Amino acid sequence: MISFELNGDKVTYEGDPNMPLLWYVRDELNLTGSKFGCGVGMCGACTMHLNGQPVRSCSTPMAAANGARVTTIEGLNSEAAVAIQQAWQKLDVVQCGYCQSGQVMSATALLENNKQPNDQDIDMAMQGNICRCATYHRIRAAIHEASDTLAKEVS
Amino acid sequence: MFIEQLQHHDSVMHNISRRGFLKTLGIAGSGLVLGVTLPSFSPAYAAESGNGEMNLFVSIDESGEVNIICHRSEMGQGIRTSLPQVLADELQADWERVNVVQGLANASYGSQNTDGSRSVRHFYQTMREMGASARTMLEQAAAEKWGVPVEEVKAIDHKVVHQSGKSLGFGELAAAASKLTPPDVASLVFKNKQDFKYIGKGLTIVDMHDIQTGKTQFGQDVHMEGMLYASIVRAPVVGANVLSFDKDAALKTPGVADVVAMPERSFPVGFNSLPGVAVLASNTWSAQQAAKKLSIEWTQHENQSHDSGAFLATLQERVKSKGKVQRSVGDAYAELDKAENTVQASYSVPYLAHATMEPPAATAVFKDGQMEIWACTQTPQSTQNTVAQVLGLEPSQVKVNVTLLGGGFGRKSKPDFSVEAAILAKHSGKPVKVVWSRENDIQHGYYHAISAQHYQAGLNDKGQVSSWIQRSAFPSIGWTFSGNTNEPQSWELSLGFGDVPFQLPHLSCESHEATAHARIGWIRSVCNIQHAFALGSFVDEVAVAADKSTPQMWLELIGEDANIDPGQQGFEFSNYGETLERFPLDTKRLKHCLNEVIAKSGADKPTAANEAWGVSVHRSFVSYVAVAAKVKVDNNKVTVLEMHSAIDAGTVVNPDRVKSQQEGSMIFGLSIALLGEISFKEGKVQQSNYHDYQVLRMNQCPEIYTHIIDSDAVPGGVGEPGTPPVAAAVANAIYHASGKRIRDLPVKNHMQV
16 A cells, blocks of 8 residues: 655555556546646656655656655645745736646745755756747746745845 | 626627526626627638537626636737737726636637637727726616716726725625626717726736746646546558557566557548547556557558659640639730730748647546546637537537637647547546657648649839739638538638739639648648748849839739728639728838838848848738748858848737737748748658757847837737738848749758758
């Protein structure tokens, strides 16, 4: 049996341990904020946090979640996450929105690890998240915006 | 049931407050509801009935909540915000009290096919009329309640105010207003531009909060109790059918409920499902795993000899000789012989796939003779009609719910995936969600056609163009629906080819045959992709030959300010389904965009030695866009540093969404220019996922600047016109930075990107 913490709640699972975390969360728990984009970890739409680190849940087997703390977009509420979401809104980042929960998850993880990322840091952290609508430069600007907000709150 | 019908040019307004119709839309029927009838729209890309009856709606309930129906599909272009904001402005409504309700498939709306960059173009005026009508009725209701002349009252901020200062809220007036006769559309008074509160403002999109918090529902997100998840293995060669498969191996996989052979198919492919085998399981993973065990053998089909490389070579050879003349003036060939100097070049663009972030998905339930579908579709009506036709139902037995779309770009205006879900739902008797994988999406799309172009120009001793010949060859979208079309259609050649905006005394535009070997479809900006690439590149080449700047060459070729009618030179110009009177091909606007982008970008200023600017300009979807791109080339590696565009799309409803569409469509164009290529070997698509069908990522994304040209002209298209000029601008910049001319896209086949 696999058990772990999902968005603060304990969950248990007894099926195929090779099933990707994404399909368990989407199909069995009906939490559909994490999106299916490629199934091979190439697009980032399925990004979740596993013990605070961003992972591509489409390529993360259930076995890897055992005993872990998993956060999806539905459970995201950290200070960095709020700053990211506010900045997204302020700069009208999204277009179709399908990739955006993955973008928000990756961007939040970036700011939680690095409060003052430069453009290169942002490109490094975000290049695994494809946006076919191409909201990239607004995402870049919004991450800087959120970073500034967090810096002000500290000072 | 209509209280009255009033006709005025295009539209007829009805008061439909008491019609049961609205109940099916999930809106309370009390209060004021207006509908409007529109004439049929010429279906630009899809065969479907455009004969509409009831169309767009606004309703106000007694609490003052305003519901505005969005009958168009949202796929990132912001239409669920832009059209309602037009109506709300004329209504004098408080935007905070407006709900946007997604319209179901219904022929009464007229065409709901959300492609061709026409939602605002076709519905801007209608939305203003509906808003103004509702406002007028609310004012009349207030005047009657107070027993004062209507001239003494005025709607403002969600209420009607009398000159004495007393006021009544929209909610308090809704019931009384609903009993009134709608005003004559001709009598409506519209707001002046300077009084616009929402039109022309960058309102935040209505779905913003839900998107950021993962609460939205896309096609892939639909969930129903007892639902089965379907994974389908489809024929790898178009035309092949299933010969045999291992049903038992798939059935033994845990979680699998059923294995179903999809119906055999022949031509035309249309919007129908593809042949193959479906696995139905209790979750997506089980279905996908079992699908790998099917060991399907396929029947033979001649398309299995299709090799895109060899096919392109054939097209490239063909366009070197004279083709079928589509537009001509003077004698381009005789003038070419007399020319002091001649330039010629051939260009090609490969097959392209949409690769929307959300792969296609549809959920269907068949119960008591009724089919209900939830799908990320750009076209609920052709979903309804195609499903009805394939399953032998009446359209009235098929209800189509439109979810949000995780990107569309034309892929989701083909309802094949909904047909699959409907077939499987009818077969199983349970709700079925068909989940396309990325591999399914890349390998079973409706592809942008592979193409070859050839251009020739003759120059006189002053470096002026005296003769111009251009040719194009590509498999037609028409084949998808006819099964036998074997040459470009005039409406396809109307996308940046036969409408070349030059006033030259000697010109010949010609097309050549090309057979289709795959499902051919439309992708963002359609044939403008190859035509703008070839034209924009060739103008640059001619400029180099004439020792002139590229903008100078464009201005010479375009000539005097004029409205060009390609029909006068024999071309059957479809002009995006619009008349030339309403949407002329206006060379002044084209030149203005070009001049503006150069002024704003500084593309005429010197650069570092290994850097350069490239420019191009193109009219499409009745809007005008010029692009300037700056690149750096280091050891055969290309970096795009910045891109600017100037867009004249006429009147702009939501400038921020126009800007975001420009940003998105230019990067879409940059993906095409640098990376995009679908290839076929033995009739099968060679690519399968984002590793080998690459799209632009953040680290490759240049700075982008959008300059919107202020205009009071009728609104033009916005979602697509930013794409066509990009590839030529980038290829020209690469040439000027490195001396290397890219004539066959994508750039990655020639240089590091």
